[in-house]
Amino acid sequence: MIAIFIFVISALTLLQFFASYCHSMIAESRAYVLSEQGREIAGVTGRSIRGDQFRRLVQLIALCPEPGGDRSQVRVVSTYYGMLGLVRTLFGWMEPALARWIESERGGCAYVAAVMLDRRIAYNRVLMARQMSTQL
Amino acid sequence: MGPVDYVLLLADLVVEVCCVVCLLKRRAFSQYFTIVLYLCASIAVGFGRYGIIAAAGFTSTAYLYFFYYSDAVLTICLYFVLMSLYSHVFSEMGISKYVRGSAMLLLAGTAGISYHMVATSTDKLITHFVFELSQNLYFVGVLLTYLLWGAMMKLRENRTRLMQLVLSMGVYFSAFAGSYALGNLYERAFIWHYICHLMVIFLPLSWAYTFMKVPEEARMGTATVLAPNR
Numbered sequence: 054m055i056a057i058f059i060f061v062i063s064a065l066t067l068l069q070f071f072a073s074y075c076h077s078m079i080a081e082s083r084a085y086v087l088s089e090q091g092r093e094i095a096g097v098t099g100r101s102i103r104g105d106q107f108r109r110l111v112q113l114i115a116l117c118p119e120p121g122g123d124r125s126q127v128r129v130v131s132t133y134y135g136m137l138g139l140v141r142t143l144f145g146w147m148e149p150a151l152a153r154w155i156e157s158e159r160g161g162c163a164y165v166a167a168v169m170l171d172r173r174i175a176y177n178r179v180l181m182a183r184q185m186s187t188q189l
Numbered sequence: 190m191g192p193v194d195y196v197l198l199l200a201d202l203v204v205e206v207c208c209v210v211c212l213l214k215r216r217a218f219s220q221y222f223t224i225v226l227y228l229c230a231s232i233a234v235g236f237g238r239y240g241i242i243a244a245a246g247f248t249s250t251a252y253l254y255f256f257y258y259s260d261a262v263l264t265i266c267l268y269f270v271l272m273s274l275y276s277h278v279f280s281e282m283g284i285s286k287y288v289r290g291s292a293m294l295l296l297a298g299t300a301g302i303s304y305h306m307v308a309t310s311t312d313k314l315i316t317h318f319v320f321e322l323s324q325n326l327y328f329v330g331v332l333l334t335y336l337l338w339g340a341m342m343k344l345r346e347n348r349t350r351l352m353q354l355v356l357s358m359g360v361y362f363s364a365f366a367g368s369y370a371l372g373n374l375y376e377r378a379f380i381w382h383y384i385c386h387l388m389v390i391f392l393p394l395s396w397a398y399t400f401m402k403v404p405e406e407a408r409m410g411t412a413t414v415l416a417p418n419r
Contacts, residue, residue, distance in 0.1 A: 077356060126398065
């Protein structure tokens with residue numbers, strides 16, 4: 054009985070802490086202003102990105118050499134994105150407000166992916182410029 | 190113990206060493222001393238576990254004893270980390286002495302309750318006590334982290350680094366408390382064994398990320414963590 058109680062409480066707090074942890078990462082990325090090229094690649098029109106762009110952005114991230122240290126962030130956000138997709142499939146049809154909330158969260162995940170892609174593009178540009186200057 | 194277990198054990202050690210290096214590089218050693226203490230203890234335990242596996246085998250009683258006792262020691266180290274996070278949050282109130290006292294009382298209380306639970310049951314094995322103690326310590330850790338997160342919300346704490354450290358502790362404690370409880374319910378649920386391993390990697394990885402990417406002076410509103418898209 055105690056084990057069941059501990060398990061239920063822990064599962065609920067795990068969900069909440071994990072969601073808040075992902076939120077803190079998303080909120081941190083929101084402060085970052087995307088470059089013009091980054092916006093073009095990510096398909097950003099206003100200040101938000103559609104959630105369904107996430108997979109495409111993650112594939113683009115995988116193509117860019119990493120500056121180091123952001124791989125764990127990609128994984129955490131991808132897990133959160135996957136969990137949101139699962140919740141939408143299971144419960145999204147019941148409540149339209151929930152589906153809207155999930156879509157806005159997925160948009161947040163896509164924004165994080167766009168920020169990481171933008172950072173990687175900037176890093177690659179620096180690398181390219183360095184290589185060009187050494188060749189000259 | 191298969192190759193996956195060895196890879197996870199090694200990955201855990203590597204990530205912990207990297208995290209210590211990150212802490213030293215960011216000169217956060219004295220400010221977050223308890224985190225370094227926990228990481229060093231965890232690295233030592235990792236070597237100890239590997240040594241016992243090599244000498245006595247994965248299924249030996251020696252390994253079983255060492256695993257559960259070292260786990261209890263690491264959980265107590267995590268308590269110290271949690272206490273230091275409490276001290277950081279309540280630093281301006283000057284109540285860190287009371288926080289330390291209360292945490293010690295809680296620790297002793299949890300050990301007492303765990304002993305009582307085992308003493309009244311028919312199975313009085315000493316390993317059962319350590320298993321029970323670990324499960325209860327993790328659960329009390331979940332409650333304490335939740336309480337700390339609630340206090341941070343109430344106090345409108347805006348230090349990004351502190352927020353991420355507390356949240357990652359919350360994820361870790363919740364996952365472990367849940368997996369121990371599930372282990373109590375279904376002893377042969379092997380999938381949780383791997384989840385525990387992944388969580389052991391997640392904690393130092395998230396700490397390393399926080400110390401490398403989030404500067405001490407970074408600030409973030411708690412409202413944006415609750416609803417980031419607003």
